[in-house]
Amino acid sequence: MSGFENNRTRQTFHPAAPLSRAHMPTDFAISLDGYTRGRGVRIPDDFGPAQSLSGFDPEYRNIVDYIVRITHRIWETDESGVEYIADCYAPDSLVYDDYGLQTGSKKIVADTHHTTGAYPGIILDAEEVIWAGNDQIGFHTSHLTRIQGKNTGPSRYGEATGKDISVMVIANCVALGNDIFLEHVLYNTSAMLEQLGIDLWEEAERLVGDPPAGWPRDNALWDDLRAATAPRAPLSSAEPVEGFDPDRFARDLHDNIWNGDGSIAAQSYKKGFAFEGTTNRAFEGHAAHAAYVSGLREAFPDLSLQVDEVYWMGNETDGWLISTRWSATGTHTGGAVYRDPSGAYCQIWGITQWRVEQGQVAQEWQLFNELDLMMQISAARKRTASG
Secondary structure (H helix, E strand, O other), rough: OOOOOOOOOOOOOOOOOOHHHHOOOOOOOOHHHHHHHHHHHOOOOHHHHHHOOOOOOOOOOOOOHHHHHHHHHHOOOOHHHHHHHHOOOEEEEEOOOOOOEEEOOOHHHHHHHHHHHHHHOOEEEEEEEEEEOOOOOOEEEEEEEEEEEEEOOOOOOOOOOOOEEEEEEEEEEEEEEOOEEEEEEEHHHHHHHOOOOOOOHHHHHHHHOOOOOOOOOOHHHHHHHHHHOOOOHHHHHHOOOOOHHHHHHHHHHHHHOOOOOOOOHHHHHEEEEEOOOHOOOOOHHHHHHHHHHHHHHOOOOOEEEEEEEEEEEOOOOOOOEEEEEEEEEEEEOOOOOOOOOEEEEEEEEEEEEEEOOOOEEEEEEEEEOOOHHHHHHHHHHHHHHHH
C-alpha cells in the first residue's frame, strides 16, 4: 500500500453522476495519441500535460496518464503490482463484466492474480482512451487495450495450453479521488478461448454447470447495468446543438442499424472503414458490416437495443472519438449464428468506440458479451432437454 493510500480517507461515490455536454473535451490536447503514439513510447518521461486531478495520487499528470500507468503497474510490474488495485479501486467498487457483477477491490485483486498466474509476463498495451468529465463530477474513461501473453499456467478454463493470445478489451470506468468506483468491462473472453483452442460451445455448456461469480444476472442487476451513468434524457434532446452532434449521431446510427432498416449505414460509414469486434471478427467495408449485422438480427428477430451512455472528444475540424455503451434484449428464435434456435430470451450488452471523420465512421471497435450470450442459449437448451 502506498504512502498516498495511507494518508487519505476513502470515500464512496455511488451512484456515478451522469455527464453533461460541457464535460466533453473539445480537442485532443490530453489524449492517448499525444501521450504515447506521437512520442513512439508507451509511457513518456514527462507524463503529458498537467490537468486538475484533485484527490488523485499526485504522481499522475492527467487522466490518460492515470489510466495508462495504473494499468501498467497492476499488470506488468510483478505480482506485488496487483495489490496496487487496493489503491486505485474503491473498496465498494462495482464492476460489470462479461458474466455479471463483481463487487469490491478485493475481488478484483483475486481475479487479477488468477489471470497473471495463467499468463506470466502479460502485457496490456493501450490503443485508445476516450475520456470526459473532471475531478469534481468524475472522470469517465473508455480504455481500449490489447492483452498479450502466453498461457503457461492453469486457469478457470483448464490447464496451460502454451498458446499465445492477443485479445482486445474495452473498459469503461468512472474515477474520483484516485478510485475507480464503477466499471463496465468486456474482456472478449470468447476470442481468448478461441485462440487457446477451446471450443466455445463446449465451454459455454461447462460453465452453465459450474458458473463463474455473478452469473447469471437477475433482472434487477440487468437494470442496474443498463442504468449506471445513463443521463435522465439524451444530451441531444436535453442540450441540443447545431451542427454535428456526437450524441445524436451515435444514438441515431445504433437505433437505425439494430432496431431499424439500416438505411443510414452507407452514408454514416466511410467506404472501406475498418471494423474489429467480438470473437476475433475483423473486416472492412459496408458489405461485410451489413452481413455481420444481418446474422445477429436474424438470430434475434425481436432484438431491441437501447443506447445507455455516450461520451466523446473532439471537434468538427479534428474529428471525433466517440464511446457508446449499449444494451439489448432478444429471443433466440432464428438464424444460424448460434446454431439451432433455442427460444432463449437473452441479455446482450456492449461498448462501441468510433473514430469519426467529417461526419462518418472511419474505424469501429465493438465488443459484446458473446460467451455469456452462448451460455444463456446453452442454459435454455439444457432446460428444454430436462423438461
